[in-house]
Amino acid sequence: MYFPEFSVRAPLRAFLLLTLVTGCAHAHTFSLSWDNDLLLGLDQGYTNGVRLSYLSSPSSDQNAGSARLSRAAGQWLKGLPGIDPESQNQAVSFSLRQLMVTPEDISREQPSRDDLPYAGFLFLSSTAWSWDADSITGYGMHLGLVGPESGAEASQKWVHTLTGSEEPRGWDDQLGTDVVGGLQGTHARKLWRSGRKGQLEQELAWVGSARVSSFRSNARVGWIWRTGRYLPINFVPDYAGTSSTVGLPAALNDAGRGWSVFIGLGLEYVPYSYLEENADPYQFEESPVLAQVGIGVTWQWQNLQTALILRATTGEEQSNKESFSFGTLSLTWAY
Template sequence: MKMIKRAGLTRTGSAFGGTLVAGLGLALLPDPAAAQAANGSAVTGSVTAVVGTAEGTPDQPVAVEHDAENGTFSLVFENDYFADTDRHYTNGFRFSYMTPPGGDPQWLRDAVGAIPFTGFGGDIRVVWSLGQNMYTPRDTSLRNPDPDDRPYAGWLYGSVGVIAETGGVLDQIELSLGIVGPSSLAEQTQKGVHELISSDDPQGWDTQLKDEPIVQLTYQKSWRALAAGSAWGFAADVTPHAGFALGNAFTYANTGVTFRLGQDLPRDYGPPRISPSLPGSTYFRPTDSWGWYLFAGVDGRAVARNIFLDGNTWKDSRSVDKKPLVGDLQAGLAITINGARIAYTHVIRSKEFDGQDQHDEFGALSVSFNF
């Protein structure tokens, strides 16, 4: 068994994280004037944004009329069952609520607008999320799993984020607070599901990572329809992205691109996913009552920290030697019907640690709807 001891965070990182926690925490406080204004426009509304479309360019302003919208709910379910496997990143669940347009207070715009190297403005929303991730070794029948295989681990978290779409550019920043270890309830979740479907009971959860509080910050920037075109009733676009994650769960920098081809492409940035992944988003604005698109994307990550491979930060735990470069390749189908978007994404992930015998595959099913 490989045992490790990790160093704590630096004083500078703690101060920076504290500032971010305080700033995003203020987003929880209501703004009475903004709420009153939002309620006063509850019948119909409009927003003028700078967007890229198949018929225009990303820097061409267009007025977008939309019906009343109280917010957007989104549910994402990721599981390796879709690839007929049961190992490594085996399950993820995330439920999100995105606030309606026009209800963000001015102080929030000022706060996120002051974040350097970003472009927060335009259509600003706050996103609340609750999720759980689950990781296991390849052979779950062993009470004492192979020490050279990925350790058992679970992560239970809540998140608050701010997203803003301006000029065909989407900025997303999110702060997640949670727990890794037995308190994540991943063991109970997996055993309960396996009992429900009459599957073998996983045996090695006693070796999982220890309890550790998690503070995680992620930022992604996407340029929608940087290249776009249409012909014969079909439209296509290309959306590159770049971002980073900073925290004791994940620390990495990433970049990649997504391609879409379909009819009546909605103003969105791909279906939502569970981090670490291609970004996607709860945000979407349908252009018609019906539409669909095929999509494919690639994302590369330079990984400095992955607690689910490196082990606990301040305690001895199981661990494996992670690979510093990881890539995701994904493809899928999204359908929009009125104010709803349903999507399936199939993901191939490159090897994440030394000794891993082959790449991983899993699927992601998401449902988002405006109401």
């Protein structure tokens, strides 16, 4: 498989450098997530996404070198709502993400103008998190590439070869090169909890987020219910199935050996979408208000957690109202 030198290797080197400069002590957390509609037997719309994420040690860890970065972030952002270095933990995450969208019929060399275009995206992002047992807040930024330099074509063809799926033939007609970026914020709060550690526990929480970006500007609100044994401190699993790093902070703290099942419901308002604004000559019009549902299961053992999430969204494409549905597999580990 060939990846263009700039499109994948350069951001990957930058990601590795970011993880190294945070220190080489213990208590690091890594996460690898894979979105794919093939997990639901589909191959249309949002077809594939991969995210590799790293989280620095929490600011309360006095023995970890990367905790210095966490404490510095807490002091720098302490004037913002939801950031309290005196009573909360802080940490910083770095992520490298690649995703792609394709039309429903990938067998055509010249894609239908009445469908989605081929498009690939590659992003680097960083988020500073602050949390306690009842709330979590994050502020971050992202910068990325759209177009052939994203490496999306090579990635999809490799996955389809690996899975024995049909080869996509229309990537020569994908959206052209562009640079995108923006800022984002997230806040979540626990509303209700019952049960004790080692017994059956239940929790209900809400989460809200906003993003101002030249890629996709949006505002979201959602509610998450989960139940299980030895629930980790982090009460916001990746219910939306978009490889979010919101699941990283405290994902494994005091988790022990346990499991969880969760359901999430959400609404999203999208005032701007790069895909819609730059889809010409494709007839793609995105709905500004979307409803989302996600269900998932997790299993954790000591410093390892795995998850499977299934997600559906009401019609992204206003013209035909078809939903975007896909599954996410993720692995999170700490050392």
